[in-house]
Amino acid sequence: MNGCLNKYSPVNVTSIINTVQLFICIPTIIIGFILNVSALWIFCSSIKKHTEASIYLLNLAVLDFCLVLSLPFRLYFTIYRTTTDGRLCSLLESLYFTNIYGSIYTIMFISVDRYIAIKHPFLSKVLRSPKKTSFICIFVWVFVWTVALCTFDFSNDFRNGSCFHNMSDNIWSTQIIVPLEIFGFLIPMTVMLYCSIQSIRALMVPVPSSSVQCERSKTNVIRIITSNLVVFLLSFFLSHIGIFLQFLVRKHVISSCMAKKHINIFVQVALCIANINCCLDAITYYFMGKEFQSKLVKKTYSSVTQGDNTIT
Secondary structure, three states: OHHHHHHOOHHHHHHHHHHHHHHHHHHHHHHHHHHHHHHHHHHHHOOOOOOHHHHHHHHHHHHHHHHHHHHHHHHHHHHHOOOOOHHHHHHHHHHHHHHHHHHHHHHHHHHHHHHHHHHOHHHHHHHOOHHHHHHHHHHHHHHHHHHHHHHOOOOOOOOOOOOOOOOOOOOOOHHHHHHHHHHHHHHHHHHHHHHHHHHHHHHOOOOOOOOHHHHHHHHHHHHHHHHHHHHHHHHHHHHHHHHHHHHHHHOOOOOOHHHHHHHHHHHHHHHHHHHOHHHHHHHHHHHHHHHHHOOHHHHHHHHHOOOOOOOO
């Protein structure tokens, strides 16, 4: 490692990372705070009767808001690299990562819920309800925080290094990173891909008796599903590639000094891009609220299923 430090100065890497963090994170914090506070205010004050879609979106808005609250701490410790209490570091890191993975699972369940409503409208009467949706959202919170409490060390009051950096070898162990990659991203991504593709295929089936308005609604729903999928992949695909590459570095599978330098930069940039998801989700709030709660989607599903619809 000393050879790497001599050949490629870490000061240059740190300078690049700091610049990227300031350029991306500060606008993300400001815009994300405004958008998510607005979304929470609308969901809590303007919607009298919550549907499955609005409950999921409310949960997503809470997760995104909590993520925004953790970003100033992450930015501070990235720039200044100061040490602090180990328990406080674990709390801040767990707050950051639990909200990322809580968002991933909430977005996945939104796709599943939409898939059931489109492909299995009769079955959706049994599987879907606001009460069941609320239970799923509670499950997401319990699940991600249980994993965080089992992963991060809250008992150690000493931290060798600053928060969000120089994490212990235990965090980068195979027992943590491999399940994180599989259950934290690959499985949710696979489920979302399947549900999105099947939903789009069902909506693209022509219905001879459908009106022009229904066809436009179907087109809008397809755009919503496609944009949700694109945002999801752009937000989280690169970050999990970066985490896996950093895992290979920590396991000494990758030993090239130049590769380590580039991976370090790539991971930080990818995580910054993932943070932007808390702003991009606002697109989801707008379009899903507009389409699902205006009942245009209900007309679309009624045409596809010949009069039976359960989306609201």
